[in-house]
Amino acid sequence: MDMKKRIAIDMDEVMADTGVRLMDLCNEFCNEEEPLTVTTLRGKRLAEIRPAFAEAIHTHLADTQFFRDLPVIEDSQRVIRKLHRHYDIFIATAAMEVPASFTAKYEWLEEHFPFLAKKNYVFCGDKSIIRADYLIDDNPRQLRSFQGEGLLYDAPHNDIETEFPRMNSWEDVERYFFE
Amino acid sequence: MDMKKRIAIDMDEVMADTGVRLMDLCNEFCNEEEPLTVTTLRGKRLAEIRPAFAEAIHTHLADTQFFRDLPVIEDSQRVIRKLHRHYDIFIATAAMEVPASFTAKYEWLEEHFPFLAKKNYVFCGDKSIIRADYLIDDNPRQLRSFQGEGLLYDAPHNDIETEFPRMNSWEDVERYFFE
Numbered sequence: 001m002d003m004k005k006r007i008a009i010d011m012d013e014v015m016a017d018t019g020v021r022l023m024d025l026c027n028e029f030c031n032e033e034e035p036l037t038v039t040t041l042r043g044k045r046l047a048e049i050r051p052a053f054a055e056a057i058h059t060h061l062a063d064t065q066f067f068r069d070l071p072v073i074e075d076s077q078r079v080i081r082k083l084h085r086h087y088d089i090f091i092a093t094a095a096m097e098v099p100a101s102f103t104a105k106y107e108w109l110e111e112h113f114p115f116l117a118k119k120n121y122v123f124c125g126d127k128s129i130i131r132a133d134y135l136i137d138d139n140p141r142q143l144r145s146f147q148g149e150g151l152l153y154d155a156p157h158n159d160i161e162t163e164f165p166r167m168n169s170w171e172d173v174e175r176y177f178f179e
Numbered sequence: 180m181d182m183k184k185r186i187a188i189d190m191d192e193v194m195a196d197t198g199v200r201l202m203d204l205c206n207e208f209c210n211e212e213e214p215l216t217v218t219t220l221r222g223k224r225l226a227e228i229r230p231a232f233a234e235a236i237h238t239h240l241a242d243t244q245f246f247r248d249l250p251v252i253e254d255s256q257r258v259i260r261k262l263h264r265h266y267d268i269f270i271a272t273a274a275m276e277v278p279a280s281f282t283a284k285y286e287w288l289e290e291h292f293p294f295l296a297k298k299n300y301v302f303c304g305d306k307s308i309i310r311a312d313y314l315i316d317d318n319p320r321q322l323r324s325f326q327g328e329g330l331l332y333d334a335p336h337n338d339i340e341t342e343f344p345r346m347n348s349w350e351d352v353e354r355y356f357f358e
Contacts, residue, residue: 095302099281099282099285102282102285103281106278118304119273119275119276119304120308122302122308124300125297126299128310129187129299131307131310131326
């Protein structure tokens, strides 16, 4: 019987920088004099402040390659590798919303997190199905339906949430579990 | 708060007839005078009694179309539809072992079980991650790592298992939950 505690980790906007990639694509698309930055996006949703780009978001997400080339979020590799030595790590991503993403997400994890076991990847929809002690996720709705301890990974769209401990960076996660 | 109990259901050899399809392919491949039947396969593993076919099994499973055309196991649609009215149904399949299967499995579920929500599909590896009250699975190893109540769906390879209630058919499952 494995006595390690178990941490489930969301991919998009937690490990993979989906948000910044979409913002860059939006800036290209809208071609405005003052492009959006992480700062101007704070507290807002891309689809709301750039409605002209809303439909294009779905087109990008439905592209089988979109998730393959996403940048890795800073420090996530180092901290998850460290967590991996003390906890059972599962990757829990809401891939069912974008079935075109399955292979790209699988290959992205293989490339950037080769130390994680593939049997610990979980492609799901509703994270209430995840049995783990912790879930690190940027989506408050998923944290609410999860039955363990939820940690909110900071993202522009979740700025006003106060219900869960907020992790502003992977260094915050490191401090949370090791200090 | 949803108070329905939750049943997780495995796909291969529980909903989709992977076993019979592989046996048919094996019979074609081996072309013996006495082809295998469900009865002669009882208590055995295909790869062990037809070692010449063992490698071909992996080739078939790696074919992106293999899982798309599998026959539906008898009565599974009727009984799962009935369960769906009284329980939260999640589909939990060990798809991470065969990543080529993702899209085919997704489309197969969409076609044959359109009444199930896609957000309740779970593609995983190790089913200890599944938080549910029941798991119906043909694999005793998965039932052992699952933390709810395990029900063993009968298959030739699990003939000697006695640790879990055995479901010989979907009619057995129906009786288990409704009688």
